[in-house]
Amino acid sequence: MNFLKANYKKLKEYITTAPPALKASIAYMAVNFMQKGISFLTSPIYTRVLSTADYGKVSVYTSWVEILGMFAMFNVYDSVYNNGYLEYEHDRENLTFSMLRFSNLMTCLTFLVVWLVNHYVFRFLQISDTLIFFMFFCFLFEPAFEFWKTQQRFKYHYKAACIYAILVMIGSPIFALSGIFLFPDSKVEARIIGAQLVTIVIGICCYALEWYRSSRKVNFRYWKYTFTFNLPLFPYMISTFVLNCSDRIMISYMVSDSAAGVYSIAYTAAAIVGIVWSSIISAMTPLIYQRCREDRMDTLSDILMPLQTFFGIICVTVMALAPEVIRFLAPSSYGEGVYAVPAIIAGTFFNTGYTIFSAPIIANKKQKYVTYVGVFTSILNIVLNFLLIPRFGYLAAGYTTLISYFIQYIGTYMILPKILGERIYKKDRITLNSALVVVSAVVFPLIYGWVGVRYLLLVVLLIMIWKNRNVLLRLRYRDFS
Numbered sequence: 001m002n003f004l005k006a007n008y009k010k011l012k013e014y015i016t017t018a019p020p021a022l023k024a025s026i027a028y029m030a031v032n033f034m035q036k037g038i039s040f041l042t043s044p045i046y047t048r049v050l051s052t053a054d055y056g057k058v059s060v061y062t063s064w065v066e067i068l069g070m071f072a073m074f075n076v077y078d079s080v081y082n083n084g085y086l087e088y089e090h091d092r093e094n095l096t097f098s099m100l101r102f103s104n105l106m107t108c109l110t111f112l113v114v115w116l117v118n119h120y121v122f123r124f125l126q127i128s129d130t131l132i133f134f135m136f137f138c139f140l141f142e143p144a145f146e147f148w149k150t151q152q153r154f155k156y157h158y159k160a161a162c163i164y165a166i167l168v169m170i171g172s173p174i175f176a177l178s179g180i181f182l183f184p185d186s187k188v189e190a191r192i193i194g195a196q197l198v199t200i201v202i203g204i205c206c207y208a209l210e211w212y213r214s215s216r217k218v219n220f221r222y223w224k225y226t227f228t229f230n231l232p233l234f235p236y237m238i239s240t241f242v243l244n245c246s247d248r249i250m251i252s253y254m255v256s257d258s259a260a261g262v263y264s265i266a267y268t269a270a271a272i273v274g275i276v277w278s279s280i281i282s283a284m285t286p287l288i289y290q291r292c293r294e295d296r297m298d299t300l301s302d303i304l305m306p307l308q309t310f311f312g313i314i315c316v317t318v319m320a321l322a323p324e325v326i327r328f329l330a331p332s333s334y335g336e337g338v339y340a341v342p343a344i345i346a347g348t349f350f351n352t353g354y355t356i357f358s359a360p361i362i363a364n365k366k367q368k369y370v371t372y373v374g375v376f377t378s379i380l381n382i383v384l385n386f387l388l389i390p391r392f393g394y395l396a397a398g399y400t401t402l403i404s405y406f407i408q409y410i411g412t413y414m415i416l417p418k419i420l421g422e423r424i425y426k427k428d429r430i431t432l433n434s435a436l437v438v439v440s441a442v443v444f445p446l447i448y449g450w451v452g453v454r455y456l457l458l459v460v461l462l463i464m465i466w467k468n469r470n471v472l473l474r475l476r477y478r479d480f481s
Contacts, residue, residue, distance in 0.1 A: 141203030
């Protein structure tokens with residue numbers, strides 16, 4: 001008890017006296033982890049109230065949201081807004097409003113094209129018209145909420161953002177599950193719409209806020225800035241979403257909705273590690289951009305490499321526990337998906353490494369080089385899926401994605417010093433982290449039936465973590481100043 005009290009006191013003192021950047025990073029990581037964690041923890045409920053076909057439809061809808069959202073919102077709230085927020089710091093309100101209106105224009109144009117093609121050419125969206133309307137309605141207000149969150153992160157303000165995140169975290173599953181039970185004949189629509197209600201309300205409020213504090217006049221200079229910045233990145237954005245989503249859509253078309261549902265539950269299991277990384281990188285993004293702007297890129301390795309090591313250990317741990325995770329998430333009808341989990345997790349690891357490598361390139365406005373690598377690997381992924389899914393079954397999609405992410409990871413790392421003129425990250429640490437994850441992804445599927453061996457390896461891993469616990473402690477206050 002005294003040991004726990006002493007460590008709690010040290011942790012409290014560490015956080016209380018931390019610089020604002022570190023405090024904000026810790027807060028965003030914690031809340032983002034809780035928010036994504038709730039989504040993960042509610043998955044066992046959804047898999048039991050929805051059939052595998054209905055669960056697959058929800059997953060396919062989510063994939064289409066990510067793909068069409070890229071066109072409908074032109075990805076205005078990502079890298080271009082991060083750069084613009086720093087570049088036009090004296091006119092941020094009008095920058096935000098102008099980019100918001102540009103996004104709305106793109107949403108209307110994209111909806112028109114999608115509706116006409118889907119109804120009068122060929123029906124490529126296998127979802128109801130209700131969900132199509134709802135999807136594009138969400139696209140109108142989502143950027144406003146994302147802009148507001150980005151502003152809070154760059155100012156290192158975290159209390160209000162955390163409160164809103166908690167509201168979404170609690171409200172989404174409540175409304176989604178209520179909708180499923182209230183509308184049993186429209187479970188898919190009820191699940192999707194209910195989960196987004198809180199986010200829509202907050203998005204509308206953020207939209208009204210941006211309208212109020214701006215001049216309410218569009219500055220076409222910011223439209224040009226948005227278009228010229230994102231246009232070279234657009235093939236990269238497409239490739240990113242292809243790598244993230246195409247496998248589930250292709251399984252739905254080439255095999256069945258049920259197979260897509262089983263594969264999606266493997267993705268959900270692997271999402272545990274994605275939760276950890278998205279929590280880390282969303283908190284680190286302002287710091288990365290600030291360091292690039294201040295020409296201090298050489299300091300990024302000391303912060304991000306220990307975090308990648310920590311993330312690699314988390315990946316291996318979840319691979320070891322994949323059978324237990326799948327049993328927790330879903331009934332036995334989803335059990336076959338366990339063998340896709342290690343490959344998906346390893347792919348997630350290499351994708352996160354890619355975000356570390358590409359962020360300084362994009363921050364320095366060299367985004368066209370990122371595009372070349374992304375487009376090649378996305379095409380490779382689609383080709384491999386077409387070749388291997390019919391021959392080896394839908395589980396092969398996990399391994400095609402792993403291969404594609406690995407090539408993207410290596411390719412971006414190799415071009416990084418050639419573009420920026422310096423090697424930012426340490427090669428030995430990257431090699432060690434990558435080897436640990438790849439070997440684990442190969443070994444664990446072979447020993448899932450040997451529970452004792454798996455747990456023995458897990459114990460050895462935990463001992464290694466404890467002995468190397470100082471890796472994360474190398475993140476000192478001065479790293480965030």
